Amino acid sequence: MNTRGFTLIEVLVAIALLVLSAVGVAQLVGVATNSVRASREQTTTVLLAAAKMEQLRALDWTYVSAGGIALERSDWTTNVSSESLSSGGVGLSASPADTLSTSTSFYSDYLDGQGRWVGSGGLVPPNAVYVRRWAIEPIATDPSRALVIQVLVTTVQQDGRRVRPWTTRTGTEAALVSVLTRKK
Numbered sequence: 001m002n003t004r005g006f007t008l009i010e011v012l013v014a015i016a017l018l019v020l021s022a023v024g025v026a027q028l029v030g031v032a033t034n035s036v037r038a039s040r041e042q043t044t045t046v047l048l049a050a051a052k053m054e055q056l057r058a059l060d061w062t063y064v065s066a067g068g069i070a071l072e073r074s075d076w077t078t079n080v081s082s083e084s085l086s087s088g089g090v091g092l093s094a095s096p097a098d099t100l101s102t103s104t105s106f107y108s109d110y111l112d113g114q115g116r117w118v119g120s121g122g123l124v125p126p127n128a129v130y131v132r133r134w135a136i137e138p139i140a141t142d143p144s145r146a147l148v149i150q151v152l153v154t155t156v157q158q159d160g161r162r163v164r165p166w167t168t169r170t171g172t173e174a175a176l177v178s179v180l181t182r183k184k
Helices: 008-057 156-161
Strands: 061-066 069-074 108-111 117-120 130-138 146-155 174-181
Touching (some): 146 156
Antiparallel strands (some): 061 069, 146 174
């Protein structure tokens, strides 16, 4: 007797294979989604760190000629921790030792998920997603001619659980280091 169709066991096996395939694809979608999110955060932290580094490097740190004599010209007053550059800050003044580990006035700011400034100082604003800190240190061998500038950007969430010191980076943190020199 030749009957057309599938037996109940064949249908159950086919359904089981379909369910296993769907579970595998669902897990793959979850992994891909997490990877895309982490990549987006990493890209954002790098861009935010680069923006602050460029802002700091653009401050006056040069020599000016006055009657044939080279005089140092340095920005010690710009507030780079505010939404827009303003006076009343510390410019390129040397930072306290722990500015990369803790938010310090004039050496840190907070940004929302789109990278817009939302505050600065020690208290985390409720809508802050990223914390950005920077340190400025004169080079010991020639402090009047060269500064080391470091910028660290991380998420507020990661910052709360990060192991100090900041050099033990985790997740999507970005750290940039640059040397700013005066040229005669």
